[in-house]
Amino acid sequence: MRNVKKIFSVLLATVMIFGLVSCGKSTNNSSGEASSNDVTSTEKVTYDKVVYAYATFNNIPSSEVLNTVEEAINQITREKIGVEVELMPIGIADYSSTVSLSLQGGDQIDVFESLGDFNTSVSSGMAYDLTDIIDTCAAETKATLSEDILASCIQNERLYGIPTYKPYALTPMVIYKQEIADELGIDMSQVKSVEDLTDVLRSVKTAYPDMTPVVPAQSGNPNMVLLVSDQIDYLTDDYYSPKGVLMDDSLVVADLYNTTKFEDICDLMRVWYEENLILQDAATTTSTASELMSSDNTFCYVASYSYPPEDTAASLEAQCGGNKLGAVQIGDAYLDTTSINALSWMVASNSKVAESALKFINLTFTDQDIINLLIYGIKDRDYVLDADGYASYPEGKDAASVDYTAQLSCGTLGNYFLMYPMSGTSKDSLVWEEEQNQLAAKSPAMGFTFDSSSVKTEYTAVSNVIQQYLPSLLCGSVDPDTVLPEFRDRLETAGLGAIISEKQKQLDNWATGVIGE
Numbered sequence: 013m014r015n016v017k018k019i020f021s022v023l024l025a026t027v028m029i030f031g032l033v034s035c036g037k038s039t040n041n042s043s044g045e046a047s048s049n050d051v052t053s054t055e056k057v058t059y060d061k062v063v064y065a066y067a068t069f070n071n072i073p074s075s076e077v078l079n080t081v082e083e084a085i086n087q088i089t090r091e092k093i094g095v096e097v098e099l100m101p102i103g104i105a106d107y108s109s110t111v112s113l114s115l116q117g118g119d120q121i122d123v124f125e126s127l128g129d130f131n132t133s134v135s136s137g138m139a140y141d142l143t144d145i146i147d148t149c150a151a152e153t154k155a156t157l158s159e160d161i162l163a164s165c166i167q168n169e170r171l172y173g174i175p176t177y178k179p180y181a182l183t184p185m186v187i188y189k190q191e192i193a194d195e196l197g198i199d200m201s202q203v204k205s206v207e208d209l210t211d212v213l214r215s216v217k218t219a220y221p222d223m224t225p226v227v228p229a230q231s232g233n234p235n236m237v238l239l240v241s242d243q244i245d246y247l248t249d250d251y252y253s254p255k256g257v258l259m260d261d262s263l264v265v266a267d268l269y270n271t272t273k274f275e276d277i278c279d280l281m282r283v284w285y286e287e288n289l290i291l292q293d294a295a296t297t298t299s300t301a302s303e304l305m306s307s308d309n310t311f312c313y314v315a316s317y318s319y320p321p322e323d324t325a326a327s328l329e330a331q332c333g334g335n336k337l338g339a340v341q342i343g344d345a346y347l348d349t350t351s352i353n354a355l356s357w358m359v360a361s362n363s364k365v366a367e368s369a370l371k372f373i374n375l376t377f378t379d380q381d382i383i384n385l386l387i388y389g390i391k392d393r394d395y396v397l398d399a400d401g402y403a404s405y406p407e408g409k410d411a412a413s414v415d416y417t418a419q420l421s422c423g424t425l426g427n428y429f430l431m432y433p434m435s436g437t438s439k440d441s442l443v444w445e446e447e448q449n450q451l452a453a454k455s456p457a458m459g460f461t462f463d464s465s466s467v468k469t470e471y472t473a474v475s476n477v478i479q480q481y482l483p484s485l486l487c488g489s490v491d492p493d494t495v496l497p498e499f500r501d502r503l504e505t506a507g508l509g510a511i512i513s514e515k516q517k518q519l520d521n522w523a524t525g526v527i528g529e
Contacts, residue, residue: 285488470507
């Protein structure tokens with residue numbers, strides 16, 4: 013969870029800011045007004061209002077605090093792109109549903125993130141076609157990302173999103189409290205898999221009977237799907253709602269839920285639940301991992317990160333009550349198309365200020381002040397910088413008590429490499445991150461994006477079934493011997509087979525074209 017390396021940031025910012033252009037202010041709906049220094053005091057300058065909806069893993073700030081961050085951003089955007097921005101931070105657990113319902117209801121949201129489900133955002137008609145405006149409104153971002161990265165957001169030869177610029181190769185890790193591991197003499201470096209973790213959890217439970225050894229990363233999500241196999245290509249689906257996947261370098265689309273590996277994970281989670289090793293309401297809790305880890309009666313959680321274990325642990329400490337944390341890798345990094353487009357920035361298809369919205373997205377990829385305002389808030393109030401350019405919370409403050417922070421969203425917003433590094437992280441880790449992107453195993457279907465429009469009804473029905481059954485299966489709160497067969501039957505009735513068949517058809521056509529090239 014490390015942020016930008018200062019030296020790299022300055023170099024990158026210098027390259028990207030050169031030639032920064034305003035691509036012509038949109039003549040669409042303008043709602044902001046302000047006095048201009050370039051006109052007489054009686055004249056008014058109008059600005060397009062862009063509503064920017066972003067997911068936060070931290071506390072939602074008050075309106076008064078949010079207004080101060082908005083104004084700091086708008087002092088930049090008014091001059092650079094003729095836009096005023098309204099910030100809409102949404103808690104991670106509610107993000108996707110809130111954005112979808114708001115857009116369906118006609119509420120103004122101009123910029124949103126796909127948050128793991130690029131395919132649904134496109135097939136449901138939520139995303140604006142950026143193909144014809146990216147060269148004039150986000151040329152710098154296009155140059156920064158390269159065509160290969162942008163290709164992950166192309167469907168039917170049209171561009172619908174801008175992938176977050178960050179280390180892409182996700183690596184599963186256990187985040188744990190170092191003090192407890194040291195006290196109990198647990199060598200976490202020997203934990204190589206989720207199965208190895210079981211004995212560790214039992215040791216913690218024996219020493220601390222009232223402690224919850226493992227908690228979910230977020231509501232209903234202990235991240236166990238990510239550990240079914242080291243090599244899963246989700247074929248542009250949400251990581252937490254797979255509907256036909258590739259496994260182990262195969263180009264045959266498989267039903268994940270009918271595999272022995274998935275069944276084994278469900279059985280293991282049931283053991284954890286019955287032995288009180290996992291939070292008993294993990295399937296329904298609204299608390300985040302950082303909130304749960306801030307208490308004294310928890311030990312660890314499982315999540316995937318794109319950063320070195322040491323940096324991941326160091327940057328999370330301030331989010332988890334200041335506890336000294338450790339991190340250990342329990343799987344290998346793997347790259348598929350979803351690794352890149354899972355966190356893509358989109359302009360809403362019904363936006364009346366689409367060009368202005370894309371221009372603001374462009375600033376989140378090119379303007380260091382903009383991205384650090386979004387992540388950290390106001391300097392010296394919400395964060396401080398040391399002489400070496402590392403950010404930390406002001407004295408006596410942490411992530412829970414500071415007025416504004418979205419630091420845990422650092423890998424989801426704009427250009428990660430322009431963000432200030434958190435105190436305690438290493439600038440040298442940039443090398444590790446670049447190596448992971450280069451060396452990580454890659455799916456044979458890298459570059460393939462699925463168009464679910466022909467099975468839209470089945471997608472909705474299957475998603476509803478997954479939402480009903482998957483959290484409880486992966487949190488161990490139901491008996492898989494009885495519930496898993498029921499889950500599989502419901503999926504088939506809802507149309508999972510049709511989805512898998514359509515994915516295979518499109519994948520075969522894609523593979524034929526790639527081989528032909």
